Amino acid sequence: MNDAIISVRDLHKWYSGVHALKGVTLAFKRGEALGLVGDNGAGKSTLINILSGVHRADQGEIQVEGRPVSIATPRDAMDLGIETIYQYNSMVPTMSIARNLFIGREPTRFSVLGVGILDQKKMAEESIRAIANVDLHLRSPDALVGELSGGQRQGVAIARAMHFKSKVMILDEPTNHLSVKETNKVIGFVRGLKEQGVTGVFISHNMHHVFDCCDRIVAMARGEVVLDKRIEDTSIEEVHGVL
Amino acid sequence: MKRLFKTYLEKPELAGLILLVLLVVLFQVRSHGVFLNADNLRGILGILPEAGLVAIGVTILMISGEFDLSVGSVFALMPMTMAVLMVHGAPFQLALLAGLLVSAAIGFINGYVTIRFAIPSFITTLGMLFMARSLTVVVSGGFPPLLPVDLPNWLFTSFVGPGNMFRMSFLWFVAVAVLTSLMLSRTNFGNWIKATGGFMPAAAAMGIPTARVKIICFMLCSVLSGFAGMLQVLRLGSPLPSIGEGMELQAVASAVIGGASLLGGIGTVMGGIIGTTLIRVIDNGLVLSHVDANWFKFAIGFLTIFAVVANAWMRKRAKAIKMEG
Numbered sequence: 001m002n003d004a005i006i007s008v009r010d011l012h013k014w015y016s017g018v019h020a021l022k023g024v025t026l027a028f029k030r031g032e033a034l035g036l037v038g039d040n041g042a043g044k045s046t047l048i049n050i051l052s053g054v055h056r057a058d059q060g061e062i063q064v065e066g067r068p069v070s071i072a073t074p075r076d077a078m079d080l081g082i083e084t085i086y087q088y089n090s091m092v093p094t095m096s097i098a099r100n101l102f103i104g105r106e107p108t109r110f111s112v113l114g115v116g117i118l119d120q121k122k123m124a125e126e127s128i129r130a131i132a133n134v135d136l137h138l139r140s141p142d143a144l145v146g147e148l149s150g151g152q153r154q155g156v157a158i159a160r161a162m163h164f165k166s167k168v169m170i171l172d173e174p175t176n177h178l179s180v181k182e183t184n185k186v187i188g189f190v191r192g193l194k195e196q197g198v199t200g201v202f203i204s205h206n207m208h209h210v211f212d213c214c215d216r217i218v219a220m221a222r223g224e225v226v227l228d229k230r231i232e233d234t235s236i237e238e239v240h241g242v243l
Numbered sequence: 244m245k246r247l248f249k250t251y252l253e254k255p256e257l258a259g260l261i262l263l264v265l266l267v268v269l270f271q272v273r274s275h276g277v278f279l280n281a282d283n284l285r286g287i288l289g290i291l292p293e294a295g296l297v298a299i300g301v302t303i304l305m306i307s308g309e310f311d312l313s314v315g316s317v318f319a320l321m322p323m324t325m326a327v328l329m330v331h332g333a334p335f336q337l338a339l340l341a342g343l344l345v346s347a348a349i350g351f352i353n354g355y356v357t358i359r360f361a362i363p364s365f366i367t368t369l370g371m372l373f374m375a376r377s378l379t380v381v382v383s384g385g386f387p388p389l390l391p392v393d394l395p396n397w398l399f400t401s402f403v404g405p406g407n408m409f410r411m412s413f414l415w416f417v418a419v420a421v422l423t424s425l426m427l428s429r430t431n432f433g434n435w436i437k438a439t440g441g442f443m444p445a446a447a448a449m450g451i452p453t454a455r456v457k458i459i460c461f462m463l464c465s466v467l468s469g470f471a472g473m474l475q476v477l478r479l480g481s482p483l484p485s486i487g488e489g490m491e492l493q494a495v496a497s498a499v500i501g502g503a504s505l506l507g508g509i510g511t512v513m514g515g516i517i518g519t520t521l522i523r524v525i526d527n528g529l530v531l532s533h534v535d536a537n538w539f540k541f542a543i544g545f546l547t548i549f550a551v552v553a554n555a556w557m558r559k560r561a562k563a564i565k566m567e568g
Binding site: 052054073074075078084086090091092093094095099102103104105106108111114115116117118120140144147 | 246253429430431432433434435437438441442444445446447448449450451504508509562
């Protein structure tokens with residue numbers, strides 16, 4: 001477990017009497033693309049929500065880079081370098097790409113009590129660079145996100161996570177509602193994460209997408225991990241079998 | 244060129260601005276040049292700040308995705324609080340502070356209840372509309388208290404400027420408009436307001452304290468409404484418990500005519516001001532053009548619907564202009 005960037009031990013979560021996570025122990029290895037699969041209600045969303053600060057575990061321990069941490073809010077998770085891209089877009093459609101890239105982390109020229117004047121020049125420059133870095137071709141950072149296609153939005157979300165040097169990127173069903181072409185693009189993004197040294201956690205219903213871009217596959221069912229293997233040691237049939 | 248065209252079509256306040264210019268020209272012609280003369284402008288500019296400040300508050304709150312129907316009641320309660328305190332011997336400054344605190348408290352309650360119990364702000368503030376109005380009448384005892392004679396009118400209502408064109412209230416209005424406009428467009432807090440109203444799940448997931456952002460917007464809206472009510476009372480010289488009735492809907496109309504979206508996320512302070520000005524211009528222009536003044540509400544109603552339809556159309560046109568490459 002030496003090269004684990006995040007490791008969780010004996011994680012439990014109850015939702016009003018339902019035992020949603022039953023003692024999950026798992027290590028996410030640095031630079032690895034991990035596919036997390038499972039049926040609805042298998043506990044994968046619960047696990048992800050705990051790691052991204054949306055919910056808190058009722059019991060168990062989380063370590064990031066070997067240190068025990070407490071993740072109480074989405075902000076805590078981001079500060080630890082854990083960025084989550086949700087299946088609903090984590091973008092505000094009525095705002096520009098540049099504004100979206102910096103939501104909640106806007107560069108300011110000076111500030112009092114956390115409120116300050118935006119450094120718009122820096123935002124424009126850095127967003128152009130951030131978008132170019134993930135190989136997205138958009139002419140202007142001032143375009144509204146609402147005008148982008150689903151795949152482009154996921155691309156901007158990934159660019160945002162990259163820009164803030166996240167160490168772990170959790171992608172929750174990023175290929176839902178996307179066309180084949182756009183799906184391939186997103187899968188390309190996930191493959192690209194490894195080159196940048198970012199750990200990817202890819203959650204999907206679609207086994208083909210997971211097998212297309214991940215190194216390791218973890219399957220969950222009824223709140224427990226039921227399979228944890230390298231891609232080359234397993235097959236879509238085996239994973240389906242345990243679910 | 245195409246880019247410029249698109250940028251302007253996307254401005255939410257554009258429809259309102261075009262309508263405003265058209266109406267000013269129309270009224271100027273119909274009134275044989277009386278509309279834009281100094282006396283008439285002085286009249287319009289003298290009362291614009293009161294409705295304008297309320298509209299600014301309502302617009303910002305709408306951008307954050309919420310709604311306030313209680314502004315008209317706060318408009319009356321704030322100066323009534325001040326008047327009652329001053330009758331009991333409190334100095335103006337203390338009464339002002341108390342009035343603003345009462346307004347802020349009402350905004351806080353509106354926001355807290357809306358968020359804590361996850362109910363529509365339409366309901367919370369509808370309830371507050373009745374409660375605050377009732378309080379106003381109760382504290383006044385049914386009779387408007389007499390205001391002291393030594394009020395600092397020089398600071399709020401006196402005429403100033405070249406040809407005594409403006410009241411001091413207009414300068415307050417301009418200052419608030421500039422500050423709130425900058426807050427919305429140039430600060431990170433403004434970004435949070437737009438994100439919260441634009442798509443709350445995304446804003447929350449990115450770590451924005453959405454509940455706090457909304458509550459601050461509720462409080463700002465209430466404080467501006469209370470302050471505007473005080474300006475009106477100082478102008479009229481008497482704290483009538485009935486002032487501001489119907490104001491909440493006019494403020495919403497102003498915001499909407501100025502391009503703010505009822506769904507949140509879209510709108511500008513300038514739009515709210517343009518909307519208010521438009522309503523004031525129609526009110527005044529109809530009279531000057533010898534049109535039956537009872538057409539006023541019809542015009543406002545028609546304009547509200549028309550502006551929203553025009554805005555939706557322009558936004559669609561703007562979207563159709565592809566700028567990818």
